[in-house]
Amino acid sequence: MGMGEGTPKRLRADAPSRRKVLAVAGTAAAGVAATRLLGLRDLSDRAFSSALGRTAAMALEMAEPEMAMDPEMAIDPAMAMDSAMDAEMSAPKPAPLAEPSSTPASSATPRPAPAAPRPTAAPVKPEPAVAPRTLSLDWVPPFATEAGRVAHLLRRTTFAPTRAELERAQSEGYARTLDRLLETPPAAPRVLTDADARNIGTLQTWWLEHMIQSPTPFAEAMTLFWHGHFTSDFRKVGTGQPYLYWQNLTWRNLGTGDLRTLVKQATIDPAMLRYLDLGISTGRNPNENYARELMELFTMGAGTFTEDDVKAASRALAGWRLPRANEEVRTGVFERARAYAGQVTFLGKTGTLDTDGVIDRILANEATAPYVVRALWTHFVSPSPNASAVALLASRFKGSGYQIKPLLRDLFTLAEFTSPGSYRALVKSPTELMVGLARLLGASTLARPINAAADGMGQRLFDPPNVSGWPQNAGWVSANSMIARANFVSAALGQVRDLPLADDAYLRALDGVVGPSTASILDRTTGTRDKWMAILSSPEFQLK
């Protein structure tokens, strides 16, 4: 279907735009579909129907005459309804986003498998015979327009865009926005004094403030990703030394570089040396803690190595200790006397190995690139990576010498990234939710309230539940966490003095794509604070 690319100048938030029209039409279409289903379920609701009527009318009003004439503008309700009923069949496909030669997206990646109804579960038991999609309403992804895709990219990479960021990206377009996200060096956070760096509360709010205010929020999103991947917690690391502050700076500095450097730095990072005990391991009496998690959680994945590999790697990695105060380094220090000089058999080969050798062997292993690709995919793209696309991206990743930036470019230019199955397919972590809210509201003062609310939602920074980091998606959703989320919204709105007008918040925060219940509530809500309350509490806003 030939949905056209919007011309950037027309896609401004202050004028009715193709995106707006399409999105609203989409909502209306969802409503039509809904009515059909509601008929089946005999659950018709008068207020709901009238809200739909109004939304559909808005869609028509907002369509500028010349745009409505435009054959590319598909606001034919029947057509839109079809796409709501069967999004995969008729939702418009985005145009290729990069040159075929430089991206795997154009030909090699087949259509994604439909998103699993229960994303956390391993696909073992057969799913219910009736797929939810055929029974519930789908949001209509706004991916037909470049503006919709740009908004999606920013939501996935910047927590949520500020008004200025959104407007700039809309005028620049997808490709230039992606370039800028990937190529702009991370803005450095405020330098902390030693005392502040060793105060966990200060350290947490310092990072949250930077997430909210940084001009390079993608660097913070990547730092948060690596913090969850190569994780460490302050309870074991302690606060006698500024190790977690250093570790945070390391993830920011190296987060889009190459995996080899990152894994090496993770291995000899002082916080990690303490967290997983490599700093006290010796060749004579190796401690297995780091060696196991290096393979299982950081690089290769469970089931790809043996217990003997754990023992061998723990010998080969030994020799590092924490730096002493007078050494003025921010990494571990290697002492040959503590290391193991003999041969080990590791991942099928026998010989003498040092730390670099272990990492080389891990990076040569066929499990590593797919594992890391999958980790990034499930964080940024969708909960159900497409196996053949993972394989392709993994081979490109390995082939590039494990360069992370090109891998990210691949992920964000994949057809899957802007396919219907990826729309609202990821649940925001508490940090993403709260920092995104602060950025949307332009509220730089929320770092402390965010930090105070984090524990109740299950994500205190520098304090993951265990060495596998934080859960994802459905793992964030429980009766408890939904209360915590809603209560954070009301607390935050109570603290922000100058709330921005909520007039276009529905578009800016929710793409203008909402389900019938949210539409109905928004229609009935007046007043800036109440509107923001409904928008930020909505199920749509919990998703990225």
Place this chain on the structure above:
Amino acid sequence: MKTLIGLDRIGRREFLRNGLVFGAGAAGLAAGYAAVPDSFARAVYFAKRDGVVNDRVLVMIQLAGGNDGLQTVIPLQDSRLRDLRPSLGAVAQTALPIGGSEFGLSRSMPGLKALFDKGKVAVVQGVGYPRPNGSHFESIRIWETADPTQRQQDGWMGETIAKNYDSAGHPLVGCACGTTGLPGILRDAEATLTVVNDARGFAFNGGDARDRSIGALYTNTPGIYGALFDSSIATARDTAAKLRAGAATYTPKAEYSDNVRLTYSSRNQLAAALRLASQLIVTGTGVKLLHVTLGGFDTHERQMQRQEQLLAYLDGAVSAFYADLAAHGMSDRVMVATWTEFGRRPRENANQGTDHGSATPVLLIGDTVKGGLYGQAPSLSALATDGNLKYTVDFRSVYQGILEEHLGVDPLAVLGQTFPKLSFAKPPAA
């Protein structure tokens, strides 16, 4: 028998209101609203006929990180312990003997020692499974799903709820206390359950209006998380209402104190979680299966003191929980059981710690327990080739005993096969 949990007290209307239970939106919709009352009636009928309606409650305590069995239930007369553990083996000298002179509990568990002496504690030794998995997360999943082949995805507690109590149709049948997310052991799309981190503050701020508007926002939510969102919100509202009603009538009759000095894990609110569990039980919410977690057992270094602090905290919290229930006249229906993903290696490492092991003891505590030693302690002289203990009791034998004897439900429906019987529990009154 005291007040039954109330299959009979839960009206059809309440069930319908909560009919879209945790994660079951698709199935619920597929079945159609009209079909629900019939299946509800049928389920109640079967549940009653099968004798599932009793007042038994189960509390599972996860000792996360891999609890060292040899510094929990200590062999007192095996000289190999000192050989394998030059520093950690010293605990044998201070242990509190149980059931004779061969084994003792760590000195940091005087409360459980006292309960053992009263016949309220069963110790099952050597619990594990074939081909032990050294990964925390894989072994946790194995214990959670009761499946060493890692094909199952539902947690055995969740499945127990789904197969036996789901028809009660209210969210407090199962509850994870003291955590923000649902643990895998309770996961089952068909199970009704809730998660309460802290009973204080478990309500939508802004009163009834906010509570209702949140409910309205989360109705027929689209997308792959729609049913999960909607059921979580519905569960949250119901749970909040029940907690509000119960909080006024519950006063703890024992001292619960959280150990703020325990900094090894973010999950060290065990006492508060058990206090919440007690509130849910004592106030008659109908809760049947509860789960709480104490973390910090991954003792790769300097294990001695850390393990003793953790066990002392466990001991204090469980003792308070038992005393509280007893004072409320409810201890005769509640069993507490510990679980952990694996024990630790018999040989200590150079950091006075231990690496990941295999078999480990399970402790079962309560009036429904037939106290004593069960299973067989693995030999320290005949270790497996990886230097770990050889298990003597399949962990599913323990689950089977809990399900069949304590809860009085069909273990086969949850475990899929039958295991050697361990009779450590007194069956519920017929």
